[in-house]
């Protein structure tokens with residue numbers, strides 16, 4: 205058991221599995237460790253497919269039905285969990301939808317909003333903050349945890365590393381600003397972009413980076429020009445690049461990757477959904493290992509913008525085919541599709557490349 209401080213976003217801290225079943229019917233491979241495979245085979249002979257080569261400790265994948273649902277998913281519940289308890293489930297099932305990263309300061313946990321329960325949390329009115337969440341994540345996150353302490357420290361700008369405390373000071377600032385409810389989400393990101401640009405201007409002659417951070421972040425907001433609206437065409441281009449990185453075996457999963465081919469108009473009334481998009485953006489910044497690997501603070505912010513814009517893109521596509529659905533229903537499904545793409549299907553490398561390439565695009569947009 206890890207004895208690390210566990211932190212999460214306030215909106216995620218109450219997460220608990222409500223048995224929505226999205227993970228059990230997604231059709232993806234569920235690796236079964238040797239002990240989990242043993243239990244599965246006891247309960248149901250033939251329930252682990254072991255053809256092929258597996259990493260050490262993995263005995264095979266859990267069998268699926270013809271509709272690609274897991275063979276243990278029955279009446280909305282997991283038979284392994286019901287018969288033997290959660291300790292006996294494959295670790296992938298115990299961890300999902302948690303995404304955990306270890307840093308020197310502790311364990312950070314975000315969620316994949318492909319899980320409908322997690323997606324629903326984004327709509328709550330709770331104020332966004334970073335909080336300790338020791339109970340909810342102490343068990344599951346002992347598994348499948350990415351150790352960011354083995355990565356290089358985060359970059360302020362190309363060639364200039366930050367200390368972990370300095371980076372986490374910036375990360376806290378980002379979450380705090382995203383949690384402020386005034387204005388459109390695009391204005392919020394433009395303000396953060398201006399902050400990032402100001403911070404990236406640090407040089408050793410200006411004193412320590414910690415002092416520079418305090419001076420800028422404690423002094424109040426940096427000035428940001430009014431952003432121009434996000435472009436559905438730009439978001440569509442990002443979507444195509446990410447989709448191109450999805451392995452072919454994943455493209456035909458029942459979940460969510462129907463190609464989007466037309467440019468759409470954005471859904472109306474974005475101000476009504478701004479807090480949801482800010483929450484979603486925060487979940488793609490907080491604890492993200494991709495943000496840690498971005499070439500600058502600006503490039504890291506791009507992860508938030510991409511998530512929000514892809515959610516809008518999916519919402520626009522869905523709104524056209526689901527006339528009569530409520531805005532919340534459409535947006536929740538759009539967020540699920542977005543996280544399926546970003547968290548489970550597209551290659552991290554492709555997303556990181558887009559973040560790093562287009563960080564300057566943010567700057568151009570806020571000045572246009």
Ligand code: SF4
Nearest residue numbers: 228274276277282297
């Ligand atoms: S093993 Fe259980 S929790 Fe895992 S996918 Fe199958 S039914 Fe769902």
